[in-house]
Amino acid sequence: MSCLPCFGKKKNEGGGDEQAESSRGPMTPPPAVQAPATSYGAPASAAPVAVAAPALVTPAKPPGENNAGSSEDALRQEIEVKAFAFRELAAATDHFTPYNLVGEGGFFRVYKGQLDKDGQTVAIKQMDKHGFQGNIEFLTEVSKLSKLHQENLIDILGYCADGDQRLLVYEHMDGGTLEDHLFDLPPEKKPLDWTTRMKVAYGAAQGLEYLHEKANPPVVYGDFKASNVLLDASFTPKLSDFGLAQLGKTGGGNMPMASPMMGSFGCLAPEYDRGGQVTMKSDVYSFGVVLLQLISGRRTVDTSKPDEQQNVVTWAQPMFKDQKRYHELVDPLVKREYPAKALNQVVAMASMCLQEEDCVRPMMGDVVMTLGFLTALPPDPPSVNVPPPAADPAPKKDEKSHKSHHSDSSSSSSDDDDDHDEEEEEEEEEQS
Known part of the structure; x- marks a missing residue:
């Protein structure tokens, strides 16, 4: 200890026995009587200050425990x-x-x-x-x-x-989940119209864009699905359950993430099935599934349908390849009340999000830009989807009546002419 040589030096200067001093162990403090206060030119009360080591040798708390408490307090603040x-x-x-x-x-x-x-x-x-x-x-x-x-x-x-x-x-959100408004609707519940569906898709895309491209650090959602899209009374969507697993790391947020995926079958990207990894592009795939559900009104997996139609993505793939079949994807509850141009672009966007290879899927910023344009389109349905108005039968009736009246008049005229001819013949006979 640094204080012991001081005692030894002072003792020797005062004429003490240097050999006796050196025989003491390194942890043996010198007796107080051998270090009188008057020999240092300091008050007696200052003598104990030289021996400060015991407080360092026996700390009140283990260092690990102290650090953990400090970290927790700092996090709470x-x-x-x-x-x-x-x-x-x-x-x-x-x-x-x-x-x-x-x-x-x-x-x-x-x-x-x-x-x-x-x-x-x-x-x-x-x-x-x-x-x-x-x-x-x-x-x-x-x-x-x-x-x-x-x-x-x-x-x-x-x-x-x-x-x-x-x-x-x-x-708390009063409107429930998007799932509540798409599937198994009771008779008294009004289905979502096309405009509202596009509003929900656009808002949900904006939420994902914020997590991916504006949050710092970026956030990988990992479990995006219709039941995690909550709605308020005006059908404004808000995403829930984000960020409860590992947040994205520096470098784009594409590090693997361990997350419970219970109840998400059908929404997960192919790369999750292959390697259990979820990235931003996996979120884009999951968004494509929800966008397809908004278009079609179908569940991700419906075992009540034929085998080839049970998975909504598998069912839609053939129609993605033929624009003339896009209308077959639309939820029957929408009743074809949608702009044809909007349908074409929404289906094309869903198809891009659902690409097998993650590198060719769009970024959420691109999805937001496209959906924002579509929500600005007029909601009036195209004329090809509106049945032509029924012809007014009234003019035909009038025409028939007119023809009938004309025919009657002609008949009447003919009868009058015949009567007139008969009268002339009778007069000629009488004169003869």
Whole structure:
């Protein structure tokens, strides 16, 4: 220790035994009487200051534990949304009772709740306790999510990280999911018209474009599907469940990502089936599937249909190759009320997104540009799809009546002429 040679040097200068001093062990402090305060020219109270090593030898906390606590505190300070206590969210959902359950995924359940303080209706996502390795990983994801803001992304309002409980609090959407408005509609529910479908497609594409090309770091969605597109009362779409898996890395966000894909069969790109990797171009493929569903009103997989029609992409592929067959893709509930030019371009875009090779699929920015143009087209249907108006039978009736009247008049005239001729013949006979 650095303080011991000082004691030895001072002792020798005062005439002490140098050999005795050197015989002490390196960790043996010198007796206080051998280092009188008067020999240093300092007050007696200053003598203990020289021995400061014990505080360094026995720290209060292990270094690893101290660093972990500091990292967690720093992450909590970076999060831009409210931290809720678990008891608040339990009270908001009536302790997560089943009748408040509104959805579930591979590693979470979603409950509808109402906050006690302000009465706001929210959606509370309770994560699987084994979905993350610890609070550091969870708080890192929440910190990133809290910084993503775009009108077509669902807003995160808060989080909870009490003990092993990990929850996310989102705004609640009254309109349900896109899936609710496309499939198995009850008789009293009005189907989405063509204009609304294009509005939903355009908004969803803008949300994906933001995640891919404007967020920093970029975000790979990984599980884009109709049930993750939420709608408000005016059918404005907002994407949910984004960013819960690994965010894109530097260099385009195309690093492999591990993500539960339960319930996504039919929406996943071919490269996921081959190698389990999801990239931005995989998101583009999934968007193409949802766009095809908006056009056709079909589920991704429908086992009630013939084998060759069960998968919506397989069913559509032959029609993609023949523009004259594009109208066969349209949902019968739309009733051909769509602009022909818009249909051609939307089907062509869906076909590009669903290319087998990811390198030839478009970027989401290109998709947004095309769909934005289509939403500006007039919604009036083309004349070829409108049946010609029925001919007005009234003029024919009048014509027939006129002909009949003319015929009657002619007959009457003929009769009068005949009567007149008969009278003349009778007069001639009488004169003879």
